[in-house]
Amino acid sequence: MIGKIALAAALILGTTAATAQTVKIGFITSYSGLNGNLGPYMERAVRLYLKQHEKELGGVKVELLTRDDTGPNPDKARQLAQELVVRDKVNLLAGVIFTPNAMAMAPIATEAKVPFVIMNAGTSVITTRSPYVVRTSFTLWQSSYPLGQWAAKKFKTAYSLVSDFGPGHDSEEAFGKGFTEGGGKMLGAVRVPLQNPDWAAYMQRVKDAKPDVLQVFIPAGKTATAVMKNFSELGLDKAGIKLIGPGDITTDEELPNMGDVALGVLTVHHYSAAATRPENKAFVEAWKKEYGANETPNFVAVGAYDGAAIIVEAIKQQKGKLDPDKTMEIFKQWKNPKSPRGPIAIDPETRDIVQNEYLREVKKVDGQLANVELETVGTAVKDPWKELQKKK
Numbered sequence: 001m002i003g004k005i006a007l008a009a010a011l012i013l014g015t016t017a018a019t020a021q022t023v024k025i026g027f028i029t030s031y032s033g034l035n036g037n038l039g040p041y042m043e044r045a046v047r048l049y050l051k052q053h054e055k056e057l058g059g060v061k062v063e064l065l066t067r068d069d070t071g072p073n074p075d076k077a078r079q080l081a082q083e084l085v086v087r088d089k090v091n092l093l094a095g096v097i098f099t100p101n102a103m104a105m106a107p108i109a110t111e112a113k114v115p116f117v118i119m120n121a122g123t124s125v126i127t128t129r130s131p132y133v134v135r136t137s138f139t140l141w142q143s144s145y146p147l148g149q150w151a152a153k154k155f156k157t158a159y160s161l162v163s164d165f166g167p168g169h170d171s172e173e174a175f176g177k178g179f180t181e182g183g184g185k186m187l188g189a190v191r192v193p194l195q196n197p198d199w200a201a202y203m204q205r206v207k208d209a210k211p212d213v214l215q216v217f218i219p220a221g222k223t224a225t226a227v228m229k230n231f232s233e234l235g236l237d238k239a240g241i242k243l244i245g246p247g248d249i250t251t252d253e254e255l256p257n258m259g260d261v262a263l264g265v266l267t268v269h270h271y272s273a274a275a276t277r278p279e280n281k282a283f284v285e286a287w288k289k290e291y292g293a294n295e296t297p298n299f300v301a302v303g304a305y306d307g308a309a310i311i312v313e314a315i316k317q318q319k320g321k322l323d324p325d326k327t328m329e330i331f332k333q334w335k336n337p338k339s340p341r342g343p344i345a346i347d348p349e350t351r352d353i354v355q356n357e358y359l360r361e362v363k364k365v366d367g368q369l370a371n372v373e374l375e376t377v378g379t380a381v382k383d384p385w386k387e388l389q390k391k392k
């Protein structure tokens with residue numbers, strides 16, 4: 001008798017489990033190590049979007065399996081992705097701050113046919129490494145190429161300083177191309193170690209070259225504040241050198257730590273928490289309501305927020321039963337005219353994000369430092385590196 005009841009209960013449980021779909025996302029990001037403060041922005045953004053859109057999921061549950069890749073650490077990221085795919089049988093991979101980690105994970109996405117939503121890592125080549133990769137963040141070419149073009153109209157000479165890894169190399173090349181095509185002259189380019197560079201030595205080299213502008217890319221987070229402080233302490237501003245770069249160098253969450261040395265720094269980027277478009281105001285307000293009045297989202301958050309949006313769309317269209325190839329087709333057709341950063345879309349040919357790029361200046365707004373958008377320097381920008389590759 002007891003046996004029969006247990007069996008019946010097991011059958012009932014079995015059927016319910018089969019109807020209530022669960023989508024498992026293997027979410028790998030950085031909660032420790034270099035710029036480990038960025039991971040929580042990514043996770044919070046995904047959770048916020050899922051909470052806001054829960055009702056649209058028709059009862060499908062989304063389970064986020066969060067893992068710490070401990071910073072730029074490709075071996076760790078590969079191992080975590082493998083475990084998530086093989087043992088936890090995730091339907092999707094997502095997250096990833098750092099390019100080397102995304103590069104290490106791409107072959108796993110291909111082998112296992114698991115769609116992989118990149119929410120930050122910005123080196124152009126990443127999306128070419130697997131047909132199962134889609135990117136909702138940015139490329140460094142999208143910001144640094146228009147930055148170079150813009151800078152050539154204002155300045156005669158430039159120097160470039162970048163972190164010595166994928167996105168730094170892209171930023172250096174893209175800026176240099178835009179700047180020299182516009183008639184500017186590059187006086188030099190230096191690549192500094194990703195971790196703990198000897199700032200004084202590198203900044204001195206730049207100071208001695210006396211460029212009109214210094215373009216910098218370093219990964220957002222604490223490194224951005226280190227650059228800002230060293231630039232000023234070593235007197236480059238007083239020597240009349242202007243600091244510019246992609247928006248990573250004035251990342252919104254670090255502005256309060258940078259202080260007034262950041263005032264007047266000009267950057268090109270796709271997202272500012274201070275943007276006044278209504279969709280962004282609503283996003284910032286929802287963020288503060290969820291996480292506290294003193295909390296502000298940043299560009300990592302918006303990449304993840306839109307990354308969650310694309311995932312929700314795939315879940316809705318397939319009623320929670322995700323087929324990898326169908327999912328990729330849905331991703332390729334996705335667009336949103338009203339992202340907090342403005343209109344965005346996925347380029348179906350490259351699976352990379354298409355978005356506007358804004359020129360911004362760090363100013364005080366209500367007593368707080370903010371990246372104030374001045375003008376749109378690029379509309380519906382496709383990754384310029386891929387556009388150039390096509391012409392080759």
Ligand code: PHB
Nearest residue numbers: 098099121122219220248
């Ligand atoms: C990257 O590794 O691709 C990366 C990291 C931090 C950034 C931008 C890009 O701010």
